[in-house]
Amino acid sequence: MALLEASNVVAGYGETEILHGVSISVNKGEIVTIIGPNGCGKSTLMKAIVGLVRVRTGAVRFRGVDISRLEPEQTVRSGLCYVPQSDNIFPSMTTRENLEMGAFVRRDDFRHRIDEMFELFPDLKRSARMKAGRLSGGQRQMLAIARALMLDPVLLLLDEPSAGLAPGLIHTVFERIRGINETGVSLLLVEQNARESLRMSDRGYVLSGGDNQIEDSGPALLNNPEVGRLYLGG
Amino acid sequence: MGFLPFVKLGLVANGIIFGSVIALGAIGLTLVYGILKLGNFAHGDYMAFGAYVAFYIVDGLLPRAGIEGAGLGPFTFGFPVLIALPLSAIVVALGAIALDLLIYRRLRQRGASTAILMMASLGVAIAIRGLVQLIWSGDTQHYPRESRQVYHLPMDVRIPPDGLFVAIVAVILVAGVYMLLTYTKIGKAMRATSDNPSLALVTGINTKHVVWWTWGIGGALAAIAGVLLAVVQAQLLPIMGWKFLIPLFAAVILGGIGNPYGALIGALVVGVSMEVSTQWINPSYKPAVAFAIMIGVLLARPHGIFGDSQ
Numbered sequence: 001m002a003l004l005e006a007s008n009v010v011a012g013y014g015e016t017e018i019l020h021g022v023s024i025s026v027n028k029g030e031i032v033t034i035i036g037p038n039g040c041g042k043s044t045l046m047k048a049i050v051g052l053v054r055v056r057t058g059a060v061r062f063r064g065v066d067i068s069r070l071e072p073e074q075t076v077r078s079g080l081c082y083v084p085q086s087d088n089i090f091p092s093m094t095t096r097e098n099l100e101m102g103a104f105v106r107r108d109d110f111r112h113r114i115d116e117m118f119e120l121f122p123d124l125k126r127s128a129r130m131k132a133g134r135l136s137g138g139q140r141q142m143l144a145i146a147r148a149l150m151l152d153p154v155l156l157l158l159d160e161p162s163a164g165l166a167p168g169l170i171h172t173v174f175e176r177i178r179g180i181n182e183t184g185v186s187l188l189l190v191e192q193n194a195r196e197s198l199r200m201s202d203r204g205y206v207l208s209g210g211d212n213q214i215e216d217s218g219p220a221l222l223n224n225p226e227v228g229r230l231y232l233g234g
Numbered sequence: 235m236g237f238l239p240f241v242k243l244g245l246v247a248n249g250i251i252f253g254s255v256i257a258l259g260a261i262g263l264t265l266v267y268g269i270l271k272l273g274n275f276a277h278g279d280y281m282a283f284g285a286y287v288a289f290y291i292v293d294g295l296l297p298r299a300g301i302e303g304a305g306l307g308p309f310t311f312g313f314p315v316l317i318a319l320p321l322s323a324i325v326v327a328l329g330a331i332a333l334d335l336l337i338y339r340r341l342r343q344r345g346a347s348t349a350i351l352m353m354a355s356l357g358v359a360i361a362i363r364g365l366v367q368l369i370w371s372g373d374t375q376h377y378p379r380e381s382r383q384v385y386h387l388p389m390d391v392r393i394p395p396d397g398l399f400v401a402i403v404a405v406i407l408v409a410g411v412y413m414l415l416t417y418t419k420i421g422k423a424m425r426a427t428s429d430n431p432s433l434a435l436v437t438g439i440n441t442k443h444v445v446w447w448t449w450g451i452g453g454a455l456a457a458i459a460g461v462l463l464a465v466v467q468a469q470l471l472p473i474m475g476w477k478f479l480i481p482l483f484a485a486v487i488l489g490g491i492g493n494p495y496g497a498l499i500g501a502l503v504v505g506v507s508m509e510v511s512t513q514w515i516n517p518s519y520k521p522a523v524a525f526a527i528m529i530g531v532l533l534a535r536p537h538g539i540f541g542d543s544q
Contacts, residue, residue, distance in 0.1 A: 050436055076438035084436070090429040093422070101426045104419075105438040147437065 001064060003028045003186055004049070004080070004155055008058035009068075011048040018044040020210040021058065024188075026155060027202075031177070031187045033218065035194040035231050036207035042190040043085060045207070046159050049188075050082040051075045062155070077105050081153035085160040085190075088144035091133030095124050098132050098143055102150030110150065117146040120176070138169040145176070155186045162193045174200060194232050198222045206231060244391045245509045251397035251466060253485075253505020254404030258459035259478065260485040260497040261411055262452030268428035268492030269448045272338065272351045276359035277456055277482060279366075282475030284326040284457025285464040286366050288318035292377050305380030308395035311465055315377055319403075319461055323454035330453030331446050333358060339445075359476065366472045375470040400462045407455060408498055415494065420447050428492055480521045481508065484528035490538025500538070503527070 002025035012018040018041045026032045034042050047053040048068075049060050055068040067075050076082075090098050099117055103110040118125035121142040127135060132143055141161055148156055161177065162170040170193060178200050181187055191197035198204050201218035206227060214227060221227050263277045274280075292314040296302065303312030337354055346354075384392045415421040420443065427434040427444045434441055463478065464470045485504045489496025504527055508520045515523075531538065 052432065052436065072435040073438045073440060076436065082436050084433065087430055088433060090426045090433065092429050093425055097422055097425075100419075100422060101434075101437055101439065104423060104440075151438070 002026060002061075003030075003063060004188065005061045006045070006049060006058070007061075009045065009048055009060065010056045010058055011044060011053050012056070013044075013053065017056075018210050019048065022207065022210065022212055023058075024205050024212075024215075026186055026188050029181075029184065029186055030202040031181050031189065031200055031218075033189045033191055033194070033197045033201040033204045034207055035191060035198070035204060035221075035227075036213075037231065040207045041210045042207055043159055046082065046157050046188075046190060049075075049157065050080065073105075076151065079151070079154035080157065081148035081151055081155075082157040083144045083148045083159060083161065085163055089132045089135075089140050089147070091131065093132055094129050095132055095135070095143055096128045098147050099124075099150055102147035106151065113150055113152070117149060120149075120179070121146055138165055138172070141165060141169075141173060142176070145180070149180065149185075153185060155188065156180065158187065158189045160190055160192055162191065162196075170196065195222065241510055242513055243389050245513055246506055247387075247391050247393050248397070249506030249509035250502060251393075251401050251505075252509055253502040254401045255459050255463050255466065256478075256481050256485050256505050257498050257501035258404055258407060258455045258462070259482045260489070260501045261408065261494045262455040262459075263482055264486045264489065264492055264494055264497040265424065265428075265448050266452045267486070268494075269424060269431075269444060270338065270342075270351075271348050272355060273348070273483075274452075275352060275355045275479065276333075276362060277452070278475035278477070278479040279359045279362040280326055280330060280453055280456035280475070281460030281463065281478060282366060282470075282472060283329070283362050283460070284322045284453075285460035285470050285474065286370050286375075286472075287325050287457065288315065288322040288461045289370065289375055289377060289464070289470055291318035291321055293375075302378070304378040305382065308382055309399055310379040310382050310394075310396055310468070311377050312380075315461070315465065319458060322461055323457045326457035326460075327450040327453040330449040330456075334445060334449050363472050363476060370470075370472070372472055376468055377464065377470075379468065394466075396465050400466055403458065403462060407458065411451065411455070411494065414451070420444070424448060477521065480528070481505070481524040484524040484531075487528050488531050488538055490540045493538065493540060496538050496540045499540075 004026040007023045008021040009019050010021055022045055036042055044053055048055050051070050051072040059066055060068040062078055062080055067078060090101060099114050123139050124143055124146060127139060135143060162173050165173060174196055177187060189197055198218040198221050204218050204221045206214040259277060259281055263274060266272055266274050296314045301314055303314060306312045338351060341351055341354055382395055384394045386392055415425055423439045423444050424447060426439060427441055460475060463474060481504050485500035486497050488503060489500030504524050507527060508523045511523045
């Protein structure tokens with residue numbers, strides 16, 4: 001059984017329907033990347049899965065339980081954490097306070113988890129007392145990911161983790177993502193940087209116009225001439 | 235004091251006292267705005283309602299239990315006001331939460347815009363004022379009081395002991411709010427929600443509790459500000475809270491809307507400016523001074539004096 005299974009998800013904002021019945025799945029231990037042109041509904045799919053956008057029809061099952069009617073704060077408790085593409089930190093709070101907020105639903109002593117995050121992202125340790133709004137773009141992205149990891153999630157959803165980062169940093173972020181995956185966390189990514197992302201992905205989906213187009217293994221999508229021409233810039 | 239030698243220090247002292255009352259109201263107002271994106275036009279009337287609830291306790295309830303008095307130590311008011319202060323805070327805090335459940339929560343669930351929420355709060359303001367007039371009449375009331383000597387300080391500064399009490403209560407409460415926002419889990423969650431509401435949701439923060447706490451704290455501070463205002467002005471009037479809205483909003487906007495520490499500084503600046511202005515212009519124009527500050531800030535620095543570009 002898949003860890004996450006979204007089937008025939010229809011969702012949108014107000015009158016507008018963005019997703020016309022998208023189905024994806026993530027198995028335990030996998031990295032799965034969703035690629036596709038701008039406005040194809042990648043981010044909306046993420047938001048529908050975590051409960052920020054209501055699922056009109058279709059189902060989202062996580063560990064076998066339907067989560068499509070849950071509020072975001074309940075989804076989080078079930079072990080599914082999400083990092084939005086932008087505005088993904090609390091800017092007026094310190095780095096450490098951001099991590100504490102990430103652990104909001106934890107009842108136990110989570111200080112060791114903060115130390116683990118500082119080990120994983122040494123930059124954050126140095127800026128622990130700094131207001132997160134003053135961090136650099138790369139540090140912000142690390143903090144956003146670390147915040148979501150505070151709950152020891154089973155599945156991590158990352159919306160464009162490399163957006164707006166310098167090329168050197170993009171590589172570091174992907175390396176960290178692979179490292180997180182090696183600790184047993186499954187990942188679902190939306191990425192503009194499709195090549196690098198697909199290279200490390202077990203599987204990938206191509207989304208277009210709010211519908212599924214292609215599903216295949218990461219390397220196979222990379223080598224698919226049609227995908228290359230349409231979505232990977234030739 | 236070498237600066238502004240032409241300013242009467244006594245007026246500055248009065249301004250600080252008046253400013254500390256503004257601060258208690260403004261901190262609640264700015265917290266509610268930061269977290270709920272609601273410019274609460276009823277905040278002044280929450281203050282007035284708090285002042286009247288305390289009046290009911292002091293004038294109606296406590297005398298029945300044989301607790302009466304005025305002129306406690308150097309102060310004009312008596313022990314009953316000290317009992318009424320926290321009780322009124324609790325009543326208004328619960329009332330503010332109840333009004334949220336009854337009105338604002340439903341509006342939010344329907345995706346009401348900031349303007350709609352503001353209009354709703356205007357309605358609440360009028361309703362509360364009407365209720366106060368209905369129960370306690372529109373006449374001037376006051377807490378039982380005995381006249382007391384003012385403190386004479388050097389440089390012709392005179393401070394009424396009541397004013398000193400007001401400032402001390404305000405300092406304690408502001409320190410309490412600071413501790414809550416800085417060190418407690420719910421306080422940090424309030425700041426997080428104010429920073430980024432949708433991220434707070436997906437982080438698992440229980441935003442419902444955050445909303446309750448925000449109204450509870452805002453309502454309690456408003457009630458205490460109302461009682462203190464009634465103490466320093468030596469009278470209660472149903473309109474007292476509504477008239478206080480301009481200094482409140484001026485302080486909040488000056489400090490950067492949503493920023494509680496900014497609101498504190500803004501309140502002191504507005505309070506002192508209003509009082510000092512009476513040296514040159516008719517005291518009845520005091521609200522105009524607050525209004526001028528508000529307009530000036532909105533034109534020059536719409537994010538407030540501490541506001542940054544983010």
